Amino acid sequence: MLEVNHVTKKYGKNKACDDVSFCLEPGSLTVLLGPNGAGKSTIIKSIIGFLKYSGQITVNGIPNKTTEARRILGYIPELPSLYPTLTVIEHMEFIARAYKLTNYKERIDMLLERFEMADKKKKFGDELSKGMQQKLNLCIGLLPNPDILLLDEPMLGLDPHAIKELKNYIEEMRQAGKTMLISTHIIDSVDMLWDRTIIMQNGQVKANVARAEIEGQGKTLEELFFEVTEGIEASSVRTSEVDEQTDSKEETKAE
Numbered sequence: 399m400l401e402v403n404h405v406t407k408k409y410g411k412n413k414a415c416d417d418v419s420f421c422l423e424p425g426s427l428t429v430l431l432g433p434n435g436a437g438k439s440t441i442i443k444s445i446i447g448f449l450k451y452s453g454q455i456t457v458n459g460i461p462n463k464t465t466e467a468r469r470i471l472g473y474i475p476e477l478p479s480l481y482p483t484l485t486v487i488e489h490m491e492f493i494a495r496a497y498k499l500t501n502y503k504e505r506i507d508m509l510l511e512r513f514e515m516a517d518k519k520k521k522f523g524d525e526l527s528k529g530m531q532q533k534l535n536l537c538i539g540l541l542p543n544p545d546i547l548l549l550d551e552p553m554l555g556l557d558p559h560a561i562k563e564l565k566n567y568i569e570e571m572r573q574a575g576k577t578m579l580i581s582t583h584i585i586d587s588v589d590m591l592w593d594r595t596i597i598m599q600n601g602q603v604k605a606n607v608a609r610a611e612i613e614g615q616g617k618t619l620e621e622l623f624f625e626v627t628e629g630i631e632a633s634s635v636r637t638s639e640v641d642e643q644t645d646s647k648e649e650t651k652a653e
């Protein structure tokens with residue numbers, strides 16, 4: 399279980415994340431939606447331990463910045479940061495050693511094969527096209543096979559084959575009981591099986607809703623998104639979690 403409690407991250411006076419709270423249930427796939435600048439990357443980078451913030455984040459009860467928690471957490475960043483002088487295979491081996499993986503050669507081959515990078519093994523980081531860099535970025539992030547995986551805009555820059563393969567891979571991880579958080583601002587890219595959606599806007603969580611709840615109301619994810627972010631219709635599908643937060647704020651005010 400990943401728990402994010404009252405996390406606020408400021409850049410100067412700008413609150414990139416403003417009192418953000420949510421949980422990821424074990425084995426669930428949560429889609430993190432929001433317009434550009436909503437705070438999605440900031441909360442993901444906070445969870446992975448890259449940023450300073452106020453509030454608490456725990457992984458199975460352990461603070462997220464500890465070595466123990468970091469072993470459980472995996473991250474695929476939106477933008478690849480590759481080493482220009484390492485080849486594709488050297489990148490993979492470097493990550494395998496950094497994570498002290500054993501018997502990783504087969505797994506490396508499997509990932510490079512699936513994302514059509516097997517024939518690029520000897521290419522250097524700065525010889526790869528943007529799309530190939532994105533695919534290597536994915537292979538690097540998937541290699542350690544963590545229990546909780548955070549994917550920040552993972553479909554960006556991928557070709558149709560890689561998108562299809564990534565969706566298949568995500569489904570396989572779901573079947574294997576992995577917990578995933580996938581951020582995107584492209585609603586159509588998340589037509590795979592997901593369990594819950596969190597919608598952020600202006601640094602705040604505006605909705606946190608189970609799929610069954612949305613479908614029970616006969617709504618599509620897109621309809622919910624515009625309802626929440628543009629107020630096209632009064633939002634009646636906010637979760638008990640968000641409602642409870644509002645209730646408790648009102649109670650506090652009343653006191």
Ligand code: ADP
Pocket residue numbers: 409412413414432433434435436437438439440441
């Ligand atoms: P999203 O991932 O939803 O597009 P971000 O988390 O990247 O949104 O950004 C949230 C807000 O924080 C935006 O207003 C953005 O301009 C600001 N922000 C993000 N990173 C930085 C940074 N390194 N320095 C200053 N402001 C930042």
